[in-house]
Amino acid sequence: MRVYDLGSRAVHHDESLHGYFAFQIFNGAGYDHNPLMHGMFLFHSIATSFFLFGDGEASLRLPMALFGVGLVMVPLILKPRLGQFGALTAAFLLTFSPAFLYYSRFARNDIFMAVFTLALVGAMWRYLDEKKNRWLYLAAALVALGFTTKETQYLVVAILGGYLLISTWKEIRDWLYARRMLSEFSPEASFMVLIGTFTLPVLAASTAIFQNMIGFTLAAEQGTPGVAVGSPNGGGWSIAIGVSAAFLAAAIIIGWYWKRNVFLIAFGIFLAVFILIFSNFGSNPGGVITGAWQSLGYWLAQQDVARGNQPWYYYFMIGSVYEFLPFSIATVATLYYMFRSGIRPWIAAAIAVVGMIILAVDSVSFTNGIVRGEEKDVLTTVGTAAMLLVVAVALAFPFTLKTSRFNRFLIFWTIATFAAYTEAGEKMPWLLVNVTLPAIVLAAKVLNDIVMSIDWQKAWSNYAALLVPGVPLLLMMIWKVALNDRPEGVGGFVMTWVLLLVVGLLVLGWSFLGGRIGYRPAAGIAALVAVSVLFVFSFRAGWVASYHNGDIPREMLVYTQTAPDLHDLAKEIEQTALLTGDRENLKIDIDTRDAYTWPWQWYLRNYKQASFRDHTENATEVGPDRAIAVINANNYTKTVSSIPTGFSEGRRFVHRWWFPEHLYREVTPGDFFGKFTDREAWREIADYFLYREMSSSIGSIDSYVYYSDSLPLVPAQ
Numbered sequence: 001m002r003v004y005d006l007g008s009r010a011v012h013h014d015e016s017l018h019g020y021f022a023f024q025i026f027n028g029a030g031y032d033h034n035p036l037m038h039g040m041f042l043f044h045s046i047a048t049s050f051f052l053f054g055d056g057e058a059s060l061r062l063p064m065a066l067f068g069v070g071l072v073m074v075p076l077i078l079k080p081r082l083g084q085f086g087a088l089t090a091a092f093l094l095t096f097s098p099a100f101l102y103y104s105r106f107a108r109n110d111i112f113m114a115v116f117t118l119a120l121v122g123a124m125w126r127y128l129d130e131k132k133n134r135w136l137y138l139a140a141a142l143v144a145l146g147f148t149t150k151e152t153q154y155l156v157v158a159i160l161g162g163y164l165l166i167s168t169w170k171e172i173r174d175w176l177y178a179r180r181m182l183s184e185f186s187p188e189a190s191f192m193v194l195i196g197t198f199t200l201p202v203l204a205a206s207t208a209i210f211q212n213m214i215g216f217t218l219a220a221e222q223g224t225p226g227v228a229v230g231s232p233n234g235g236g237w238s239i240a241i242g243v244s245a246a247f248l249a250a251a252i253i254i255g256w257y258w259k260r261n262v263f264l265i266a267f268g269i270f271l272a273v274f275i276l277i278f279s280n281f282g283s284n285p286g287g288v289i290t291g292a293w294q295s296l297g298y299w300l301a302q303q304d305v306a307r308g309n310q311p312w313y314y315y316f317m318i319g320s321v322y323e324f325l326p327f328s329i330a331t332v333a334t335l336y337y338m339f340r341s342g343i344r345p346w347i348a349a350a351i352a353v354v355g356m357i358i359l360a361v362d363s364v365s366f367t368n369g370i371v372r373g374e375e376k377d378v379l380t381t382v383g384t385a386a387m388l389l390v391v392a393v394a395l396a397f398p399f400t401l402k403t404s405r406f407n408r409f410l411i412f413w414t415i416a417t418f419a420a421y422t423e424a425g426e427k428m429p430w431l432l433v434n435v436t437l438p439a440i441v442l443a444a445k446v447l448n449d450i451v452m453s454i455d456w457q458k459a460w461s462n463y464a465a466l467l468v469p470g471v472p473l474l475l476m477m478i479w480k481v482a483l484n485d486r487p488e489g490v491g492g493f494v495m496t497w498v499l500l501l502v503v504g505l506l507v508l509g510w511s512f513l514g515g516r517i518g519y520r521p522a523a524g525i526a527a528l529v530a531v532s533v534l535f536v537f538s539f540r541a542g543w544v545a546s547y548h549n550g551d552i553p554r555e556m557l558v559y560t561q562t563a564p565d566l567h568d569l570a571k572e573i574e575q576t577a578l579l580t581g582d583r584e585n586l587k588i589d590i591d592t593r594d595a596y597t598w599p600w601q602w603y604l605r606n607y608k609q610a611s612f613r614d615h616t617e618n619a620t621e622v623g624p625d626r627a628i629a630v631i632n633a634n635n636y637t638k639t640v641s642s643i644p645t646g647f648s649e650g651r652r653f654v655h656r657w658w659f660p661e662h663l664y665r666e667v668t669p670g671d672f673f674g675k676f677t678d679r680e681a682w683r684e685i686a687d688y689f690l691y692r693e694m695s696s697s698i699g700s701i702d703s704y705v706y707y708s709d710s711l712p713l714v715p716a717q
Contacts, residue, residue: 001095001546002065002104007058009550010567013560013656015107016599019060022046023605025280026055033278033287035230035298039148040277040287042109055605064111068104071115075444077122080129081406082441086448093440096535098322098542099432102557105546109150110433116146117156118437121413124160125406128187133262136194140266143198144273148291151299152434155424157199159416162395163409164192182258193258198270200251204244205296211236219297230298231290240293302425310427312359315418315435317664318556321689322545323436325538329443329531330414337401337411344400348393355390387423394419410445413438429557447531450524455517462516464525466509471529474506482682537689544692553659553699554692562599565653569705570603573628577607580711582627584608589622591615591639593632594701596655600630615639622647627711633702643706650704657700 011019021031025047033040045063053059075082075090082090094100104111120142127135146153165172168189174180185193208219217224217233218240227233232240255263276282278291319327338345398412421427421435481499514522545555553561577586587609590600593616604610613620615635622629624644631639633652640650687693 002068006061006065010562010564011599011602012562013598016602018107020602023055026050032284033290035295038109038150041149061105061107065104067111067115074118081125082445083448085451086444089447090441090444096539096542098545099436101542102546103430103433108430110430112149113152114433114437116142124191127191131187136266137269140269141273143195144270148277151295155420157195161192163412164188197251197255201248202292204247205293207243208297208300219301221301230294230301314427315422318432321556322541325534326439326443329446330439333446334411337403341402348397348400352390352393355386358386410442414442429559454521454524459517467525467529470506471526472533477503553657556659560658563654563657566655587625587627589626589629591632591635593635596632627708629706631704646709648707650706652702652704654700655703657698660696660699663696
């Protein structure tokens with residue numbers, strides 16, 4: 001599923017960047033760390049793929065596909081906690097998850113992060129259970145690999161560290177009061193110390209949040225003249241060096257007094273991986289500095305930029321379109337544990353809901369310009385307080401539930417991850433991989449608990465198999481009652497009551513079964529059948545997104561995408577170069593307006609005579625020696641008159657297109673709540689969910705391609 005037809009999809013803008021700079025490493029030109037494109041692990045992985053299999057679209061995506069395959073096996077580490085069926089279920093859900101399938105076939109870092117994150121969670125729980133140092137050494141390598149892959153590793157470490165901190169706060173308190181030594185820490189506290197000492201040296205750039213107070217630039221913002229974004233400037237360098245040295249010294253001292261032998265080995269593993277990858281295996285020593293400081297500094301400086309400019313409810317929305325299966329199971333399971341845990345979780349949930357309502361009102365007020373002046377400052381303060389309240393309650397909520405320690409962790413991991421990515425400034429569809437991962441593991445554990453709690457022999461002997469057709473039939477009847485139009489008059493009245501009668505009989509049948517085998521097993525079997533029904537829709541969503549609409553932005557996963565037209569044109573140019581005999585010397589002119597350099601820079605990487613110029617200026621003309629010219633449609637009126645004689649009439653094609661985001665960006669609270677009672681709105685949602693039908697057309701920006709008449713061939717029309 002991951003490797004099949006891997007190179008057929010048009011190369012996305014970001015993929016072209018990753019592929020081109022990895023190609024530079026492969027061909028010896030080199031590429032040094034730039035936090036704009038995250039860590040160096042991706043570039044070395046792709047360059048290795050090019051070395052082994054040649055440079056092409058399939059080999060560009062092959063490392064991600066192989067990691068996607070490997071991810072399916074990672075739940076084996078958690079088998080002692082998930083159970084045998086749970087580990088198999090987690091692997092199954094990861095295999096068919098729409099987000100994981102799509103981004104296992106996409107040249108970005110997120111599938112790498114999923115492997116490292118899940119493996120780190122597995123190493124943590126294996127160490128807590130077995131207390132063997134090998135899991136600490138594995139964790140050291142995984143933490144380092146995460147930092148060399150993407151800055152979201154800071155969120156991963158913060159979430160795991162937060163869970164361990166809350167779980168072991170008494171030990172931390174006793175240590176601060178000098179009642180306990182570091183060497184006496186429990187496995188939970190020890191693992192927290194380990195990942196904390198790894199993270200502390202690369203956390204030094206976090207002090208940049210105070211740069212306005214101290215008057216020195218520790219992480220330069222976008223547009224600072226002569227300074228890379230996220231880097232110190234002037235006197236800020238001295239402070240950055242001093243802070244980094246202090247953080248590193250603190251990490252070493254803490255590790256030394258914890259378990260010095262174990263720490264030195266683990267820290268050595270961490271440094272070896274971190275330094276080798278960021279320094280390009282020794283050819284760029286400065287990469288260690290940018291990796292240790294600028295990685296975090298860049299994204300702190302970019303937080304307010306909020307690239308993508310997505311609304312706060314973005315992951316609620318895209319998650320419900322693609323990852324409804326694990327999120328539904330996780331939500332129902334959490335509610336179930338709440339009902340079993342008394343009043344405390346309900347109080348926490350109520351406080352969180354109030355805080356989220358305040359945040360929503362705050363967001364809408366700012367977006368629509370409802371408040372100004374002093375009211376804006378007050379609302380900002382209230383919104384910040386509400387956000388802190390929601391975060392605090394969300395972190396404490398899982399610890400109010402009466403369930404196993406591992407279940408509490410999975411619920412904590414799921415909620416904290418969702419909250420962290422919701423609060424983060426940049427929201428993108430590929431980040432859904434990170435948001436969904438803990439929900440899949442929680443869903444697998446819940447399904448394992450259900451399956452293991454049922455006496456299957458007793459259930460089947462009492463006709464529980466009737467639930468297999470019964471539950472889908474019940475769901476179908478509810479669907480028809482809720483959404484389908486019925487004729488007016490007596491016919492519609494009779495049809496409605498027939499549907500309700502069928503629903504009643506099905507519920508009565510389930511109640512009868514519950515009386516024979518127990519209501520909890522009957523509910524569990526019904527839930528498993530319902531999950532199977534949802535899986536059919538989940539499988540279809542992933543299949544269509546990955547193999548049918550892979551580069552067509554009817555899918556929200558596709559976001560802004562290079563159009564298939566451009567991919568086909570790149571093949572056409574390649575055939576032209578071969579047929580004319582010019583090969584890499586074919587002369588091509590690319591108009592770079594609207595960032596059109598990408599993905600052409602990737603597609604034309606081997607062409608020595610390709611020129612990239614912005615044709616917005618009137619003085620920019622297509623040279624008469626050019627064989628092919630590609631002109632931005634926005635420059636058409638300027639350029640068409642300056643096309644040299646002897647060129648074919650321009651052929652228009654779609655260069656880049658995107659999902660019509662106004663369909664969900666312009667939703668107000670009134671619109672949102674109004675849709676609950678609007679059957680037509682529900683039908684529109686169902687049409688998109690099932691068939692990807694939209695009430696608005698896909699947005700696009702086009703180009704024109706011109707061929708010189710000197711070419712001894714006729715372009716395809």
